[in-house]
Amino acid sequence: MTRKITIEKKVLSENDRLAADIRQQLSEKDIVSLNLVSSPGSGKTSLLERTLTALNDELNIALIAGDVQTENDANRLARAGASNVKSIVTGGACHLDARMVSKKLNELKLSDVEILFIENVGNLVCPAGFDLGEDMKVVLISTTEGDDKPLKYPAMFRRSSALVINKTDLLDFSDFDVERAKEHALTVNGNLKIFQISCRTGEGLSAWYDWLRELVTKKKTSVISKN
């Protein structure tokens, strides 16, 4: 077992080295980069579709959409207007790693890009352990998943900078308590910036768009905090 641990550390530090390269590369180009993480089906792709529809004319957006299998998400994003989107099919792997992202960055047109979204594999556990060189992780949960998720999967909430609570339109049909979810999330990570949204009705999305605009502005004036 000792040997196994040693080797895992080597893999991780190789990932960290590549992530640092990515961070440097994106930083030099003043690109805000967000790593979207959540359970399968919490609405990462829906949020990105909404964001593209709202901001595609205003901001220069690039996207990387990861999935275990299929390019469904990348196709959905292209249909929503994304012209600069690449897909990563992990072929079984439960998370994206920096090597996969680094490869795709070379295929994207990065000049003039202002914000890069990386949509991770749907998995609330493993992606927490892999730095992709992003400025921040944004974790999504939906109101149909149960409000105790931050306590049950704390690493992801601890390593994220923002929490998006999606599907507020379904609050009447579940026992999900938004205030309790926020309290649990803030117990794990008191610095979380929290959004309550519905990708279906559009509720709460203007605050999300404003935050993205603010990140882009801050990045250009180099005051964004690093991960």
Next chain:
Amino acid sequence: MTRKITIEKKVLSENDRLAADIRQQLSEKDIVSLNLVSSPGSGKTSLLERTLTALNDELNIALIAGDVQTENDANRLARAGASNVKSIVTGGACHLDARMVSKKLNELKLSDVEILFIENVGNLVCPAGFDLGEDMKVVLISTTEGDDKPLKYPAMFRRSSALVINKTDLLDFSDFDVERAKEHALTVNGNLKIFQISCRTGEGLSAWYDWLRELVTKKKTSVISKN
């Protein structure tokens, strides 16, 4: 990288050896064992709560509830009437393995148990790779997660014997198409037994209970198929 693969194989075969021991142990006692897998929040615990309420007087039920952190699920099951329930807190690990289950089996009262439910960590990827010695995996998805999940996470659906589509009460509020989800699931695994249920309204649960009763009867007459 070659060395890493070799060691992973060793870990897996150690898991397989322990899983075979568990299968033998449960088989000798005529215990049906189901490994419940899904994304976080699809309703594994809710389904078990319903099952306990409906069948606890009729069948001798034991449960193991796994989570990354907290004993919330085991506590919920105890409140629903479970007297023979143990919790596994993986402390960060993204799946249960046979060693964890083997340890908990020693703590459960197994004599006269007819059915054992193992509630895995909420993760639609990694638990697919770990045999826990169960008769079958049962995969849950909910109607709020998107009907393309079987195509995006095929390994879990391929290795499961039954699919439970939960939260049918929310069908009117999402774009989830049950027929399309079933078609996708059967494309990946044509042998899946499929249930459509709502743990909230109780819809479809009688078929699930009947199936459990049938498994218990078959096990006692030794005609249940092995994983």
